[in-house]
Amino acid sequence: MTTLIDGKAVAKKVNQATQVEVAKLVERGIQPGIVVIIVGADPASQIYVRNKNRKAEKLGMHSIVRELPETTTQAELLSIIAEYNVDPSIHGILVQSPLPKQINEPLITLAIDPRKDVDGFHPTNIGKLLTNFPGHYPVANTPRGIMTMLAAYDIDPAGKTAVVIGRSTIVGKPMAALLTNANATVTIAHSRTKDLKAVARTADILVVATGIAHLITGADLKPGATVIDVGMDRDANGKLVGDVDFDSAQGIAGAITPVPGGVGPMTIATLMQTTVELAKWSDLGE
């Protein structure tokens, strides 16, 4: 039997806890605030940004969407970030990816105050994650949300073999770091990995974040494996599908996340959780 890991249900619980935390902070005169900066009019990005804004408002947070034209220069974007870095009503700054080609994304990441880096992409925060640094710091929300889902289903990575397919700054690398910190034995596989499917078959926990629809099928899984599908792909009919062929994984995987309704809702819920934490830590001077 394969357990369905219901990301939507876990996200709902996280959101309920966040709403309580927001109310507590508001009571103390702090309304957690997030700004999402979007450059250009990529339709998929616009949908995600709208969803984040709606969720933040629903939870009682202060939420700004800053829409900038496709032609925005590096200098203009840097000056807008500088503005929010010193804005006391904003605790989290998120610059939606992808950015137009005239913008140097790593330099934008570097310009965000690490204390307001709600994505956890700033090298300071990545460094803290890699060193399993004591104290508080933001961690990328998709991998962090995955760890929350695993915990919700009592899946402890300690001593397990984990394989992460994908080596992005947004998912693969922080995912591997979190699993390592949780005492899994971790392999990062990617587009240049030889015999990727044989590597996948070694995994007790398999996280797939490639952007290739149905790359992994049931035949590529160790029986009983936990399968986390980070994919947000479109099939030939334009339907939203994952990097894992859900149907063939049924009966082989021990547990699996669906797309939609798995990692996506957890990412948004964790983003809200992180924003509230940043507001709380800023008040503590941490």
Ligand SMILES: Nc1nc(=O)c2c([nH]1)NC[C@@H]1CN(c3ccc(C(=O)N[C@@H](CCC(=O)O)C(=O)O)cc3)C=[N+]21
């Ligand atoms: N700086 C930055 N940070 C991000 O976190 C970031 C980003 N840029 N750029 C784009 C990606 C993508 N992303 C998603 C979040 C939630 C869903 C989500 O809620 N998905 C729903 C379904 C959505 C649908 O039906 O289209 C689900 O899986 O159930 C999807 C995608 C965050 N991203």
